[in-house]
Amino acid sequence: MAEHGIPRYARKGERTEEARQQELRKIEKYRELEQCVREKVATHEYTPETLQKISELLSSNPEYYTVWNYRRQVLRSEFSRAESSDSDETTANQVAALIKSDLLFLIPLLKSFPKCYWIWNYRVWLLDEAKRLLPASIACRFWQEELGLVGKMLNLDSRNFHGWGYRRFVIETLRELKSAEQTDEDMTKAEFDYAKKMIGANLSNFSAWHYRTKLIQRLLNEQSARDEERKKMLDDVIPEELELIHRALCDPYDQSLWFYHQNLMCVFDPAVAAQTMAPNLSDSDRLEYLRREIEEIEDMLDGAEDCKYLYQALIDCTLLAWKVEGITPGDGQKRAVLSWLAELKKLDPLRQRRWLDFEQSLGC
């Protein structure tokens, strides 16, 4: 939307008359093309020539959402024509060819305008049409190929919001379309490996960490539904997750990692544990994990005394431990929290009043 990150340029000032005339000619050409497309669509002239004109117009202005709708109308009409063919096979081949060529048309546009909502929307629509009109095995191939595309997009910009949302969407559809021999678990594992690879490439990728949280939950749900088995698995999974995040936190100044850490700590919070990978840990297990976590973070302070996130995490874990234990802390217990808070107030002046509110909530 609008202009993001477009660098300044010298203000145009007065354009020369020649430049002005040149721009006027461009405007005229653009408006002629627009007019031509509108007329053809208004008279339902859904021909390859109209499609060509639409392609030209969208290439010069991919944000023109109404023209994407025109394109859908033309395609729908071509699909209907294909459906009137005698054999199912011919119909499928024709529809598949139309979809394939339209998907190809979008590639250069997505490369030039990776954040344009309308192109992504149109692509999803096209792939949904494949699902609606083609046998599952053929539709599945189209969707499968999207994983390659979205992988490339995320390699170019590993935080692209559309890219991650799109990936999740493609996977959901592939789950619907997949063949009998492929299991849900296999797919989740493959995605889990993908998230792992992306985290490995850039530890600070919050999008990949977020995806990982969701996948772990899914994996556990798929592998077992029963609490005792889940508990046994968690005996492996939780220490593994904690270890991974501790290793990543060798750079404790990275905010993304601390948000992942905060997510993980929700496992030990009785109020929200239900939404996490381990809803039913016992309180004594929770406390034990939290105690070890506090020790771990205290160790990290060594040499990183100026890192505010460490104090924040220490406070969060300590408060959570009080909550699990169900205790009202005495002055002695509050002392440690207050000393960390004093550091926070020093290190984090931007959020000074947040910390003052917190101090007040402690009743000090």
Place this chain on the structure above:
Amino acid sequence: MSSVSGPGKATGSPDNQELCIQKHVEYVKRLDSRRDELEYWLTEHLRLNGVYWGLTALHLLGSPEALPRQETIDFVLSCQRENGGFGAAPGHDAHMLYTVSAVQLLVTLDAVDELDKRGLGGKEKIGSFIAGLQDKESGAFLGDEWGEKDTRFLYGAFNALSLLGLLHLVDISKAVEYVKKCENLDGGYGIRPGTETHAGQVFTCVGALAIAGRLDLVNRDRLGGWLSERQVENGGLNGRPEKLPDACYSWWVGASLAMIDRLHWIDSSKLAAFILRCQDPDAGGIGDRPGSMVDVFHTCFGIAGLSLLKFDGLQEVDPVYCMPKSITARCLAS
């Protein structure tokens, strides 16, 4: 009507702490005089949004009369389609995004009754277009007949319908349930269930809950913590961890904090200074960052951000609607 971007640049120096009110008014007024620039035509798909951004900025700047009222109403109405929804410009397809801008504009101009006068089916016609976009099963809203789902549209529907007094046309509790499903453990919200938190989406979800009277569902301290961490050293706000600051997040983050009573959790004077550095002090307008091209989108949300911070000389903005508070108060009271 106004074009969306350019042509100036944001060159405010660090010491320039003045809000160039008059320059910004002139900038918005000038936008429609640029029909000889290709950019004007290439941004036609944003025209109705652009008018909303421009008019809102002018109201907050204390110059509500700077755009001709009747002409603006005529333009808004010329964007309505037969199904009751509005497109970005005459002849463009109806979509939730433009329908919301149209309603906000008509309310701001106190001209909702023009819909009846001109025989366009009255506000009920708009209401039924919006209500028709609710997915009965999930409670979410689609952008248009082609089916994209996004919490932006749910917020837009609530925004427009509540201004028209027509919220009863939709299943509010289903929609609220859907918003709840978009919540993450960090207290924030994503574009759809399961997606990561994004400040823009936080604004739409918290805004929708505010309109539904369900802010009790928000984990205020957790979300307030996440939102306050959007402020970076130079005072600006970003939309997600480790991203660059951008003047428009002054609004998405600031308004969300205001709705949950946590706006004081960030440093408002540093934020104000950042927004002011994004101004073009010569030609008016605000860009995403110091040194960027200005556009009416960032101009509106930069000024709205300053208004949230009670910046001197600005009218008060309503954090739920991004419209002048005096206007939403009048509209919602009736």
